[in-house]
Amino acid sequence: MNEGYKASFRQIWKSMSLRFKIGLCIVAFFLVISFVLYWFSPGDVMALSTYKRNQPLSWEHPLGTNRQGQDIFWLLVESIHNSMVVGIVVAIAATVIGVLIGLFSGFVGGAVDRVIMFICDSIIVIPSLPILILMGSMLRGRASLMMIAGILILFNWPWPARQARSMALTIREREFVNTARFSGEGLFKIVCVEIVPHVLSWAMANFVNTVLVAIGSEASLAVLGLSSTTTPTLGNMIYWARQYQAIMLKQWVWIGSPVLATSIMFIGLFLTYTGYNEYVAKKRGR
Protein backbone atom coordinates (compact mmCIF):
# COMPACT_ATOMS: atom_id res chain seq x y z
CA MET A 1 0.00 0.00 0.00
CA ASN A 2 2.67 2.43 1.06
CA GLU A 3 4.81 1.45 -1.92
CA GLY A 4 1.89 2.05 -4.25
CA TYR A 5 1.40 5.54 -2.93
CA LYS A 6 5.08 6.27 -3.33
CA ALA A 7 5.10 5.04 -6.92
CA SER A 8 2.06 7.02 -7.99
CA PHE A 9 3.43 10.09 -6.25
CA ARG A 10 6.69 9.70 -8.18
CA GLN A 11 4.73 9.36 -11.39
CA ILE A 12 2.75 12.53 -10.76
CA TRP A 13 5.93 14.41 -9.82
CA LYS A 14 7.57 13.29 -13.05
CA SER A 15 4.69 14.43 -15.23
CA MET A 16 4.81 17.97 -13.82
CA SER A 17 6.53 20.73 -15.73
CA LEU A 18 9.65 22.30 -14.25
CA ARG A 19 7.75 25.51 -13.71
CA PHE A 20 5.09 23.77 -11.63
CA LYS A 21 7.74 22.02 -9.50
CA ILE A 22 9.61 25.25 -8.77
CA GLY A 23 6.35 26.98 -7.88
CA LEU A 24 5.26 24.17 -5.56
CA CYS A 25 8.66 24.15 -3.82
CA ILE A 26 8.52 27.90 -3.19
CA VAL A 27 4.95 27.72 -1.90
CA ALA A 28 5.82 24.74 0.34
CA PHE A 29 8.80 26.68 1.69
CA PHE A 30 6.60 29.62 2.65
CA LEU A 31 3.93 27.33 4.12
CA VAL A 32 6.57 25.76 6.36
CA ILE A 33 7.72 29.21 7.46
CA SER A 34 4.24 30.44 8.18
CA PHE A 35 2.78 27.37 9.88
CA VAL A 36 5.73 25.49 11.40
CA LEU A 37 8.57 27.92 12.04
CA TYR A 38 6.00 30.45 13.25
CA TRP A 39 5.35 28.43 16.43
CA PHE A 40 9.00 28.77 17.49
CA SER A 41 8.70 32.56 17.58
CA PRO A 42 10.17 34.03 20.79
CA GLY A 43 7.12 36.00 21.88
CA ASP A 44 5.88 39.46 20.93
CA VAL A 45 7.79 40.40 17.78
CA MET A 46 6.29 43.88 17.57
CA ALA A 47 7.49 44.88 21.06
CA LEU A 48 9.99 47.71 20.87
CA SER A 49 13.53 47.69 22.29
CA THR A 50 13.54 43.96 23.02
CA TYR A 51 17.08 43.65 21.73
CA LYS A 52 20.01 45.94 21.09
CA ARG A 53 19.40 48.28 18.16
CA ASN A 54 20.90 48.02 14.65
CA GLN A 55 22.69 44.71 15.20
CA PRO A 56 24.33 43.18 12.10
CA LEU A 57 23.47 39.67 10.89
CA SER A 58 24.51 36.99 13.41
CA TRP A 59 23.52 33.50 14.61
CA GLU A 60 21.45 35.01 17.37
CA HIS A 61 19.66 37.39 15.00
CA PRO A 62 19.80 35.82 11.51
CA LEU A 63 18.71 39.06 9.84
CA GLY A 64 19.97 41.45 12.50
CA THR A 65 17.83 43.91 14.43
CA ASN A 66 16.34 47.21 13.32
CA ARG A 67 16.35 50.73 14.68
CA GLN A 68 13.39 49.89 16.94
CA GLY A 69 15.24 47.00 18.58
CA GLN A 70 13.05 44.36 16.93
CA ASP A 71 14.46 41.10 15.60
CA ILE A 72 13.97 41.35 11.82
CA PHE A 73 13.95 37.58 11.23
CA TRP A 74 11.10 36.79 13.63
CA LEU A 75 9.23 39.91 12.54
CA LEU A 76 9.45 38.62 8.99
CA VAL A 77 8.28 35.12 9.99
CA GLU A 78 5.23 36.50 11.78
CA SER A 79 4.52 38.84 8.86
CA ILE A 80 4.58 35.96 6.40
CA HIS A 81 2.29 33.96 8.71
CA ASN A 82 -0.30 36.74 8.96
CA SER A 83 -0.22 37.54 5.24
CA MET A 84 -0.62 33.87 4.42
CA VAL A 85 -3.59 33.52 6.79
CA VAL A 86 -5.35 36.51 5.20
CA GLY A 87 -4.67 35.11 1.73
CA ILE A 88 -5.96 31.64 2.56
CA VAL A 89 -9.06 32.84 4.42
CA VAL A 90 -10.05 35.19 1.58
CA ALA A 91 -9.31 32.56 -1.07
CA ILE A 92 -11.35 29.83 0.64
CA ALA A 93 -14.34 32.09 1.27
CA ALA A 94 -14.27 33.82 -2.13
CA THR A 95 -13.86 30.57 -4.08
CA VAL A 96 -16.58 28.71 -2.17
CA ILE A 97 -19.06 31.62 -2.32
CA GLY A 98 -18.21 32.35 -5.95
CA VAL A 99 -18.49 28.76 -7.17
CA LEU A 100 -21.78 28.16 -5.33
CA ILE A 101 -23.36 31.40 -6.57
CA GLY A 102 -22.07 30.79 -10.10
CA LEU A 103 -23.37 27.21 -10.27
CA PHE A 104 -26.70 28.24 -8.81
CA SER A 105 -27.00 31.09 -11.28
CA GLY A 106 -26.09 28.91 -14.25
CA PHE A 107 -28.57 26.23 -13.26
CA VAL A 108 -31.52 28.44 -12.46
CA GLY A 109 -31.00 30.63 -15.52
CA GLY A 110 -33.47 33.31 -16.65
CA ALA A 111 -33.83 36.64 -14.90
CA VAL A 112 -32.07 35.52 -11.70
CA ASP A 113 -29.05 34.52 -13.76
CA ARG A 114 -28.98 37.81 -15.61
CA VAL A 115 -29.19 39.90 -12.41
CA ILE A 116 -26.45 37.89 -10.65
CA MET A 117 -24.14 38.04 -13.65
CA PHE A 118 -24.73 41.74 -14.01
CA ILE A 119 -23.71 42.34 -10.41
CA CYS A 120 -20.61 40.20 -10.99
CA ASP A 121 -19.61 42.16 -14.08
CA SER A 122 -20.08 45.46 -12.29
CA ILE A 123 -17.93 44.41 -9.33
CA ILE A 124 -15.23 43.16 -11.72
CA VAL A 125 -15.22 46.45 -13.62
CA ILE A 126 -15.36 48.78 -10.59
CA PRO A 127 -11.83 49.71 -9.47
CA SER A 128 -11.54 48.08 -6.06
CA LEU A 129 -8.43 49.77 -4.70
CA PRO A 130 -9.95 53.26 -4.21
CA ILE A 131 -12.88 51.69 -2.36
CA LEU A 132 -10.52 49.63 -0.21
CA ILE A 133 -8.57 52.80 0.53
CA LEU A 134 -11.76 54.58 1.63
CA MET A 135 -12.72 51.69 3.92
CA GLY A 136 -9.20 51.48 5.28
CA SER A 137 -9.02 55.17 6.02
CA MET A 138 -12.40 55.10 7.77
CA LEU A 139 -11.21 52.26 9.98
CA ARG A 140 -7.74 53.78 10.34
CA GLY A 141 -5.53 51.43 12.28
CA ARG A 142 -8.47 50.05 14.26
CA ALA A 143 -9.22 47.68 11.41
CA SER A 144 -8.67 44.10 12.39
CA LEU A 145 -7.05 41.92 9.78
CA MET A 146 -10.21 39.83 9.46
CA MET A 147 -12.29 42.90 8.66
CA ILE A 148 -9.91 43.70 5.80
CA ALA A 149 -10.25 40.07 4.73
CA GLY A 150 -14.05 40.46 4.74
CA ILE A 151 -13.89 43.43 2.38
CA LEU A 152 -11.45 41.57 0.13
CA ILE A 153 -13.88 38.63 -0.10
CA LEU A 154 -16.54 41.03 -1.35
CA PHE A 155 -14.34 42.01 -4.30
CA ASN A 156 -13.01 38.56 -5.14
CA TRP A 157 -16.05 36.29 -5.45
CA PRO A 158 -17.27 37.47 -8.90
CA TRP A 159 -14.43 35.89 -10.92
CA PRO A 160 -15.01 32.33 -9.73
CA ALA A 161 -18.75 32.95 -10.00
CA ARG A 162 -18.47 33.84 -13.68
CA GLN A 163 -16.32 30.84 -14.46
CA ALA A 164 -18.46 28.41 -12.48
CA ARG A 165 -21.55 29.72 -14.22
CA SER A 166 -20.17 29.14 -17.70
CA MET A 167 -19.19 25.64 -16.60
CA ALA A 168 -22.66 25.03 -15.20
CA LEU A 169 -24.15 26.10 -18.54
CA THR A 170 -22.25 23.36 -20.39
CA ILE A 171 -22.59 20.73 -17.68
CA ARG A 172 -26.34 21.06 -17.17
CA GLU A 173 -27.00 19.85 -20.70
CA ARG A 174 -25.11 16.58 -20.13
CA GLU A 175 -26.86 13.27 -19.73
CA PHE A 176 -25.95 12.48 -16.13
CA VAL A 177 -27.53 15.66 -14.86
CA ASN A 178 -30.78 14.84 -16.61
CA THR A 179 -30.61 11.35 -15.19
CA ALA A 180 -30.18 12.74 -11.71
CA ARG A 181 -33.01 15.19 -12.23
CA PHE A 182 -35.42 12.57 -13.52
CA SER A 183 -34.60 10.29 -10.62
CA GLY A 184 -35.92 13.02 -8.35
CA GLU A 185 -32.78 14.62 -6.93
CA GLY A 186 -33.10 18.18 -5.64
CA LEU A 187 -31.22 21.03 -7.30
CA PHE A 188 -28.92 21.55 -4.31
CA LYS A 189 -27.96 17.90 -4.19
CA ILE A 190 -27.35 17.75 -7.94
CA VAL A 191 -25.05 20.75 -7.72
CA CYS A 192 -23.12 19.36 -4.75
CA VAL A 193 -22.83 15.73 -5.80
CA GLU A 194 -22.76 15.83 -9.58
CA ILE A 195 -21.33 19.19 -10.52
CA VAL A 196 -18.85 20.30 -7.86
CA PRO A 197 -16.34 17.50 -8.68
CA HIS A 198 -16.23 18.78 -12.28
CA VAL A 199 -15.52 22.31 -11.17
CA LEU A 200 -13.01 21.28 -8.51
CA SER A 201 -9.83 21.36 -10.56
CA TRP A 202 -10.66 24.79 -11.87
CA ALA A 203 -11.60 25.98 -8.38
CA MET A 204 -8.19 24.82 -7.09
CA ALA A 205 -6.41 26.97 -9.65
CA ASN A 206 -8.62 29.92 -8.81
CA PHE A 207 -7.90 29.35 -5.12
CA VAL A 208 -4.15 29.77 -5.66
CA ASN A 209 -4.69 32.88 -7.74
CA THR A 210 -7.00 34.43 -5.13
CA VAL A 211 -4.42 33.79 -2.38
CA LEU A 212 -2.03 35.85 -4.50
CA VAL A 213 -4.52 38.64 -5.17
CA ALA A 214 -5.64 38.84 -1.53
CA ILE A 215 -2.12 38.99 -0.10
CA GLY A 216 -1.27 41.63 -2.70
CA SER A 217 -4.30 43.79 -1.94
CA GLU A 218 -3.78 43.60 1.81
CA ALA A 219 -0.12 44.48 1.31
CA SER A 220 -1.00 47.47 -0.89
CA LEU A 221 -3.31 48.78 1.82
CA ALA A 222 -0.81 48.05 4.56
CA VAL A 223 2.01 49.88 2.75
CA LEU A 224 -0.21 52.96 2.88
CA GLY A 225 -0.84 52.33 6.59
CA LEU A 226 -4.51 51.54 5.99
CA SER A 227 -4.64 47.92 7.09
CA SER A 228 -4.20 46.97 10.73
CA THR A 229 -1.10 48.90 11.80
CA THR A 230 -0.53 46.76 14.90
CA THR A 231 -0.58 43.31 13.25
CA PRO A 232 2.62 42.59 11.34
CA THR A 233 2.02 41.59 7.72
CA LEU A 234 4.40 41.87 4.78
CA GLY A 235 2.95 45.23 3.74
CA ASN A 236 2.81 46.45 7.32
CA MET A 237 6.51 45.69 7.79
CA ILE A 238 7.35 47.80 4.72
CA TYR A 239 5.08 50.56 6.05
CA TRP A 240 6.95 50.80 9.37
CA ALA A 241 10.34 50.51 7.69
CA ARG A 242 9.40 53.43 5.46
CA GLN A 243 7.91 55.38 8.38
CA TYR A 244 11.21 55.07 10.26
CA GLN A 245 13.28 56.09 7.22
CA ALA A 246 14.92 52.72 6.64
CA ILE A 247 15.85 53.83 3.11
CA MET A 248 17.55 57.04 4.24
CA LEU A 249 19.40 55.19 7.01
CA LYS A 250 20.45 52.54 4.49
CA GLN A 251 18.96 49.71 6.61
CA TRP A 252 18.51 47.58 3.54
CA VAL A 253 17.75 44.32 5.36
CA TRP A 254 14.83 45.86 7.25
CA ILE A 255 13.04 47.11 4.13
CA GLY A 256 14.58 44.67 1.68
CA SER A 257 13.65 41.41 3.40
CA PRO A 258 9.84 41.86 3.22
CA VAL A 259 10.12 43.18 -0.36
CA LEU A 260 12.19 40.17 -1.40
CA ALA A 261 10.02 37.69 0.54
CA THR A 262 6.83 39.04 -1.04
CA SER A 263 8.32 38.94 -4.52
CA ILE A 264 9.54 35.35 -4.19
CA MET A 265 6.29 34.20 -2.61
CA PHE A 266 4.27 35.79 -5.42
CA ILE A 267 6.43 34.29 -8.13
CA GLY A 268 6.01 30.91 -6.42
CA LEU A 269 2.22 31.25 -6.21
CA PHE A 270 2.02 32.43 -9.80
CA LEU A 271 4.19 29.57 -11.10
CA THR A 272 2.02 27.11 -9.15
CA TYR A 273 -1.11 28.67 -10.62
CA THR A 274 0.03 28.59 -14.26
CA GLY A 275 1.84 25.26 -13.81
CA TYR A 276 -1.25 23.64 -12.32
CA ASN A 277 -3.41 24.95 -15.18
CA GLU A 278 -0.98 23.46 -17.70
CA TYR A 279 -0.88 20.18 -15.79
CA VAL A 280 -4.67 19.87 -15.76
CA ALA A 281 -4.86 20.79 -19.46
CA LYS A 282 -2.27 18.13 -20.29
CA LYS A 283 -4.13 15.52 -18.25
CA ARG A 284 -7.27 16.28 -20.22
CA GLY A 285 -5.20 15.46 -23.29
CA ARG A 286 -4.72 18.81 -24.96
Added chain:
Amino acid sequence: MRLTKFILSRIMVWLLTILVGITVVFFLQRMMPSDPIETMISKMTSMGTNLSPEALEAMRESLRRQYGLEGTLFEQYLSTITRLVHFDFGLSMANYPTPVAQMIGQALPYTVCLLMTTTILSWIIGNAIGLLAGFKKNKWYSKTLETVSMCIYPTPYFMVALVIMILMAYVKQWFPLVPSFDDFTFTWAWFSDAVYNSFMPALSLMLVGTGWWIISMKALSSNVAEEEYVNYGRMKGLTEATIGYRYVFRNSILSQVTALALHIGGAFGGSLMCEIIFGYPGVGQMVNTAINNSDYNLLTGVIFISIFAVATATLLIDLIYPLIDPRIRNS
Protein backbone atom coordinates in the same frame (compact mmCIF):
# COMPACT_ATOMS: atom_id res chain seq x y z
CA MET B 1 -31.84 49.11 -36.13
CA ARG B 2 -29.73 46.32 -34.72
CA LEU B 3 -26.87 48.77 -34.21
CA THR B 4 -29.10 51.17 -32.25
CA LYS B 5 -30.22 48.31 -30.05
CA PHE B 6 -26.62 47.26 -29.46
CA ILE B 7 -25.52 50.78 -28.52
CA LEU B 8 -28.56 51.32 -26.30
CA SER B 9 -27.98 48.08 -24.40
CA ARG B 10 -24.33 48.98 -23.84
CA ILE B 11 -25.32 52.40 -22.52
CA MET B 12 -27.82 50.75 -20.16
CA VAL B 13 -25.03 48.50 -18.85
CA TRP B 14 -22.83 51.55 -18.41
CA LEU B 15 -25.48 53.37 -16.34
CA LEU B 16 -26.24 50.31 -14.23
CA THR B 17 -22.55 49.62 -13.56
CA ILE B 18 -22.14 53.13 -12.17
CA LEU B 19 -25.28 52.63 -10.08
CA VAL B 20 -23.99 49.33 -8.64
CA GLY B 21 -20.67 51.05 -7.87
CA ILE B 22 -22.34 53.88 -5.98
CA THR B 23 -24.54 51.40 -4.12
CA VAL B 24 -21.60 49.26 -2.99
CA VAL B 25 -19.68 52.32 -1.78
CA PHE B 26 -22.73 53.78 -0.05
CA PHE B 27 -23.60 50.68 1.93
CA LEU B 28 -20.01 49.76 2.77
CA GLN B 29 -19.54 53.24 4.19
CA ARG B 30 -22.67 52.89 6.32
CA MET B 31 -21.56 49.46 7.54
CA MET B 32 -18.25 50.73 8.90
CA PRO B 33 -18.20 50.87 12.69
CA SER B 34 -16.66 54.35 12.72
CA ASP B 35 -18.61 57.58 12.33
CA PRO B 36 -16.81 60.01 9.98
CA ILE B 37 -18.31 63.03 11.75
CA GLU B 38 -17.17 61.92 15.20
CA THR B 39 -13.71 61.24 13.72
CA MET B 40 -13.61 64.74 12.31
CA ILE B 41 -14.79 66.37 15.52
CA SER B 42 -12.33 64.42 17.65
CA LYS B 43 -9.59 65.43 15.22
CA MET B 44 -10.53 69.09 15.63
CA THR B 45 -10.81 68.97 19.41
CA SER B 46 -7.54 67.07 19.71
CA MET B 47 -5.83 69.95 17.92
CA GLY B 48 -6.61 72.08 20.94
CA THR B 49 -9.76 73.86 19.85
CA ASN B 50 -11.94 74.46 22.88
CA LEU B 51 -15.62 74.43 22.10
CA SER B 52 -18.63 74.55 24.36
CA PRO B 53 -20.93 71.49 24.26
CA GLU B 54 -23.62 73.57 22.54
CA ALA B 55 -21.21 74.68 19.82
CA LEU B 56 -20.11 71.07 19.34
CA GLU B 57 -23.72 69.96 18.98
CA ALA B 58 -24.36 72.71 16.42
CA MET B 59 -21.26 71.71 14.51
CA ARG B 60 -22.35 68.07 14.51
CA GLU B 61 -25.72 69.17 13.10
CA SER B 62 -24.23 71.25 10.29
CA LEU B 63 -21.69 68.58 9.38
CA ARG B 64 -24.47 65.99 9.22
CA ARG B 65 -26.42 68.24 6.88
CA GLN B 66 -23.36 68.89 4.75
CA TYR B 67 -22.55 65.20 4.37
CA GLY B 68 -26.11 64.17 3.59
CA LEU B 69 -26.42 62.08 6.73
CA GLU B 70 -29.92 63.24 7.57
CA GLY B 71 -33.12 61.30 7.20
CA THR B 72 -33.69 57.59 6.72
CA LEU B 73 -31.20 55.35 4.99
CA PHE B 74 -33.27 55.35 1.81
CA GLU B 75 -33.52 59.15 1.72
CA GLN B 76 -29.76 59.38 2.21
CA TYR B 77 -29.23 56.91 -0.60
CA LEU B 78 -31.43 58.88 -3.03
CA SER B 79 -29.84 62.21 -2.13
CA THR B 80 -26.35 60.72 -2.50
CA ILE B 81 -27.16 59.52 -6.00
CA THR B 82 -28.67 62.85 -7.06
CA ARG B 83 -25.64 64.73 -5.74
CA LEU B 84 -23.10 62.43 -7.37
CA VAL B 85 -24.83 62.44 -10.74
CA HIS B 86 -24.49 66.23 -10.76
CA PHE B 87 -20.78 65.88 -9.92
CA ASP B 88 -21.44 67.64 -6.62
CA PHE B 89 -19.10 66.08 -4.07
CA GLY B 90 -19.37 68.79 -1.45
CA LEU B 91 -16.49 70.77 0.01
CA SER B 92 -13.07 69.38 0.82
CA MET B 93 -12.19 69.17 4.52
CA ALA B 94 -8.44 69.28 3.89
CA ASN B 95 -8.63 72.43 1.74
CA TYR B 96 -11.74 74.01 3.19
CA PRO B 97 -13.76 75.47 1.40
CA THR B 98 -12.51 74.40 -2.04
CA PRO B 99 -15.12 72.24 -3.78
CA VAL B 100 -13.93 68.64 -4.25
CA ALA B 101 -14.93 68.70 -7.92
CA GLN B 102 -12.54 71.59 -8.56
CA MET B 103 -9.64 69.81 -6.83
CA ILE B 104 -10.23 66.64 -8.81
CA GLY B 105 -10.49 68.68 -12.00
CA GLN B 106 -7.00 70.04 -11.40
CA ALA B 107 -5.41 66.68 -10.67
CA LEU B 108 -7.24 64.52 -13.20
CA PRO B 109 -5.33 65.56 -16.37
CA TYR B 110 -2.04 64.37 -14.82
CA THR B 111 -3.49 60.98 -13.94
CA VAL B 112 -5.25 60.54 -17.26
CA CYS B 113 -2.07 61.37 -19.21
CA LEU B 114 0.08 59.00 -17.15
CA LEU B 115 -2.47 56.20 -17.17
CA MET B 116 -3.41 56.45 -20.86
CA THR B 117 0.18 56.62 -22.07
CA THR B 118 1.40 53.72 -19.96
CA THR B 119 -1.66 51.51 -20.53
CA ILE B 120 -1.63 51.94 -24.30
CA LEU B 121 2.16 51.68 -24.63
CA SER B 122 2.39 48.56 -22.48
CA TRP B 123 -0.59 47.01 -24.30
CA ILE B 124 1.12 47.53 -27.67
CA ILE B 125 4.61 46.50 -26.54
CA GLY B 126 3.35 43.53 -24.53
CA ASN B 127 1.18 42.22 -27.34
CA ALA B 128 3.97 42.62 -29.88
CA ILE B 129 6.44 40.71 -27.71
CA GLY B 130 3.78 38.16 -26.73
CA LEU B 131 2.88 37.55 -30.37
CA LEU B 132 6.51 36.96 -31.24
CA ALA B 133 7.02 34.70 -28.21
CA GLY B 134 3.90 32.66 -29.00
CA PHE B 135 4.42 32.42 -32.75
CA LYS B 136 8.08 31.41 -32.40
CA LYS B 137 7.68 29.61 -29.10
CA ASN B 138 10.65 27.28 -29.40
CA LYS B 139 13.27 29.97 -29.92
CA TRP B 140 15.54 30.85 -26.98
CA TYR B 141 14.49 34.50 -26.93
CA SER B 142 10.83 33.55 -26.58
CA LYS B 143 11.60 31.42 -23.55
CA THR B 144 13.76 34.11 -21.96
CA LEU B 145 11.13 36.78 -22.52
CA GLU B 146 8.43 34.59 -20.99
CA THR B 147 10.52 33.73 -17.93
CA VAL B 148 11.33 37.39 -17.32
CA SER B 149 7.70 38.44 -17.60
CA MET B 150 6.64 35.54 -15.35
CA CYS B 151 8.92 36.93 -12.65
CA ILE B 152 7.88 40.57 -13.01
CA TYR B 153 4.14 40.22 -13.46
CA PRO B 154 3.10 38.58 -10.17
CA THR B 155 5.24 40.91 -8.04
CA PRO B 156 2.92 43.42 -6.36
CA TYR B 157 3.09 46.79 -7.99
CA PHE B 158 4.42 48.83 -5.08
CA MET B 159 7.41 46.49 -4.76
CA VAL B 160 8.43 47.21 -8.35
CA ALA B 161 7.90 50.90 -7.70
CA LEU B 162 9.97 50.86 -4.50
CA VAL B 163 12.83 48.99 -6.17
CA ILE B 164 12.87 51.38 -9.14
CA MET B 165 12.78 54.35 -6.81
CA ILE B 166 15.61 53.05 -4.63
CA LEU B 167 17.78 52.15 -7.63
CA MET B 168 17.18 55.18 -9.82
CA ALA B 169 16.78 57.98 -7.31
CA TYR B 170 18.67 56.97 -4.14
CA VAL B 171 21.52 54.76 -5.34
CA LYS B 172 22.01 56.45 -8.72
CA GLN B 173 20.59 59.95 -8.86
CA TRP B 174 19.35 59.66 -12.43
CA PHE B 175 15.85 60.95 -11.84
CA PRO B 176 14.30 63.38 -9.33
CA LEU B 177 13.01 61.73 -6.16
CA VAL B 178 9.81 63.78 -6.25
CA PRO B 179 8.50 64.81 -9.66
CA SER B 180 7.68 68.48 -10.06
CA PHE B 181 5.81 70.17 -12.86
CA ASP B 182 5.81 73.82 -13.92
CA ASP B 183 2.61 75.47 -15.06
CA PHE B 184 1.54 74.15 -18.39
CA THR B 185 2.96 75.96 -21.42
CA PHE B 186 2.88 74.70 -24.96
CA THR B 187 6.65 74.48 -25.39
CA TRP B 188 9.12 71.72 -26.08
CA ALA B 189 10.95 72.51 -22.83
CA TRP B 190 7.81 71.86 -20.80
CA PHE B 191 7.11 68.55 -22.48
CA SER B 192 10.64 67.23 -22.14
CA ASP B 193 10.69 68.30 -18.50
CA ALA B 194 7.36 66.56 -17.89
CA VAL B 195 8.57 63.35 -19.52
CA TYR B 196 11.80 63.48 -17.50
CA ASN B 197 9.87 63.96 -14.26
CA SER B 198 7.32 61.25 -14.90
CA PHE B 199 9.78 58.71 -16.26
CA MET B 200 10.11 56.59 -13.09
CA PRO B 201 6.35 56.31 -12.37
CA ALA B 202 5.67 55.53 -16.03
CA LEU B 203 8.45 52.94 -16.21
CA SER B 204 7.19 51.10 -13.13
CA LEU B 205 3.60 51.02 -14.41
CA MET B 206 4.73 49.80 -17.82
CA LEU B 207 6.95 47.04 -16.45
CA VAL B 208 4.07 45.47 -14.53
CA GLY B 209 1.52 46.08 -17.28
CA THR B 210 3.65 44.73 -20.10
CA GLY B 211 4.35 41.51 -18.19
CA TRP B 212 0.69 40.53 -18.15
CA TRP B 213 0.13 41.29 -21.85
CA ILE B 214 3.19 39.23 -22.81
CA ILE B 215 1.98 36.23 -20.81
CA SER B 216 -1.61 36.32 -22.04
CA MET B 217 -0.75 37.10 -25.67
CA LYS B 218 1.84 34.33 -25.70
CA ALA B 219 -0.73 31.80 -24.50
CA LEU B 220 -3.31 32.96 -27.04
CA SER B 221 -1.05 33.17 -30.06
CA SER B 222 0.69 29.88 -29.43
CA ASN B 223 -2.74 28.22 -29.43
CA VAL B 224 -3.73 29.97 -32.64
CA ALA B 225 -0.38 29.10 -34.26
CA GLU B 226 -1.28 25.40 -33.97
CA GLU B 227 -4.59 25.73 -35.82
CA GLU B 228 -5.12 23.95 -39.11
CA TYR B 229 -5.53 27.12 -41.14
CA VAL B 230 -2.07 28.27 -40.11
CA ASN B 231 -0.62 25.03 -41.50
CA TYR B 232 -2.71 25.52 -44.60
CA GLY B 233 -1.32 29.03 -45.05
CA ARG B 234 2.18 27.68 -44.70
CA MET B 235 1.53 25.03 -47.34
CA LYS B 236 0.15 27.70 -49.62
CA GLY B 237 3.63 29.22 -49.45
CA LEU B 238 2.76 32.40 -47.56
CA THR B 239 5.65 34.14 -45.84
CA GLU B 240 5.99 33.81 -42.09
CA ALA B 241 5.34 37.55 -41.72
CA THR B 242 2.02 37.27 -43.57
CA ILE B 243 0.95 34.28 -41.50
CA GLY B 244 2.00 36.03 -38.33
CA TYR B 245 0.06 39.17 -39.10
CA ARG B 246 -3.00 37.96 -41.04
CA TYR B 247 -3.68 34.66 -39.33
CA VAL B 248 -2.17 34.65 -35.87
CA PHE B 249 -2.27 38.33 -34.93
CA ARG B 250 -5.75 39.11 -36.26
CA ASN B 251 -7.24 36.12 -34.49
CA SER B 252 -5.59 36.49 -31.12
CA ILE B 253 -5.86 40.27 -30.73
CA LEU B 254 -9.65 40.09 -30.37
CA SER B 255 -9.69 38.69 -26.86
CA GLN B 256 -6.88 41.06 -25.91
CA VAL B 257 -9.17 44.02 -26.70
CA THR B 258 -11.84 42.62 -24.37
CA ALA B 259 -9.16 41.98 -21.77
CA LEU B 260 -8.07 45.61 -22.04
CA ALA B 261 -11.57 46.68 -21.05
CA LEU B 262 -11.50 44.47 -17.95
CA HIS B 263 -7.98 45.60 -17.15
CA ILE B 264 -8.63 49.33 -16.87
CA GLY B 265 -10.05 49.16 -13.34
CA GLY B 266 -6.94 47.41 -12.05
CA ALA B 267 -4.69 49.80 -13.96
CA PHE B 268 -6.42 52.70 -12.28
CA GLY B 269 -5.70 51.19 -8.87
CA GLY B 270 -2.08 50.69 -9.90
CA SER B 271 -1.73 54.31 -10.93
CA LEU B 272 -3.15 55.42 -7.57
CA MET B 273 -0.45 53.43 -5.75
CA CYS B 274 2.13 54.75 -8.19
CA GLU B 275 1.22 58.37 -7.57
CA ILE B 276 1.20 57.93 -3.82
CA ILE B 277 4.62 56.24 -3.77
CA PHE B 278 6.33 58.59 -6.21
CA GLY B 279 4.53 61.74 -5.12
CA TYR B 280 3.23 62.35 -8.65
CA PRO B 281 0.73 65.23 -8.50
CA GLY B 282 -2.37 63.39 -9.77
CA VAL B 283 -5.50 61.94 -8.23
CA GLY B 284 -3.48 59.39 -6.24
CA GLN B 285 -1.54 62.12 -4.51
CA MET B 286 -4.85 63.71 -3.61
CA VAL B 287 -6.04 60.41 -2.16
CA ASN B 288 -2.93 60.47 0.02
CA THR B 289 -3.79 63.95 1.28
CA ALA B 290 -7.35 62.84 1.86
CA ILE B 291 -6.22 59.81 3.90
CA ASN B 292 -3.97 61.92 6.09
CA ASN B 293 -6.71 64.48 6.74
CA SER B 294 -9.70 62.09 6.97
CA ASP B 295 -11.23 63.98 4.06
CA TYR B 296 -14.08 61.61 3.20
CA ASN B 297 -15.75 63.97 0.72
CA LEU B 298 -12.58 64.05 -1.33
CA LEU B 299 -12.20 60.25 -1.15
CA THR B 300 -15.82 59.65 -2.16
CA GLY B 301 -15.38 62.10 -5.02
CA VAL B 302 -12.28 60.31 -6.25
CA ILE B 303 -14.02 56.94 -6.03
CA PHE B 304 -17.02 58.18 -7.97
CA ILE B 305 -14.81 59.71 -10.65
CA SER B 306 -12.80 56.50 -10.90
CA ILE B 307 -15.92 54.32 -11.21
CA PHE B 308 -17.27 56.74 -13.80
CA ALA B 309 -14.01 56.86 -15.76
CA VAL B 310 -13.48 53.11 -15.75
CA ALA B 311 -17.08 52.37 -16.74
CA THR B 312 -16.84 54.92 -19.55
CA ALA B 313 -13.56 53.50 -20.83
CA THR B 314 -15.10 50.01 -20.81
CA LEU B 315 -18.12 51.34 -22.71
CA LEU B 316 -15.88 52.93 -25.35
CA ILE B 317 -13.92 49.71 -25.86
CA ASP B 318 -17.18 47.75 -26.09
CA LEU B 319 -18.42 50.14 -28.76
CA ILE B 320 -15.16 49.93 -30.73
CA TYR B 321 -15.16 46.13 -30.61
CA PRO B 322 -17.52 45.53 -33.59
CA LEU B 323 -15.18 47.62 -35.76
CA ILE B 324 -12.38 45.10 -35.36
CA ASP B 325 -14.34 41.85 -35.21
CA PRO B 326 -15.95 41.19 -38.59
CA ARG B 327 -18.06 38.34 -37.16
CA ILE B 328 -19.94 40.72 -34.89
CA ARG B 329 -20.04 43.51 -37.45
CA ASN B 330 -21.70 41.36 -40.08
CA SER B 331 -24.10 39.36 -37.96
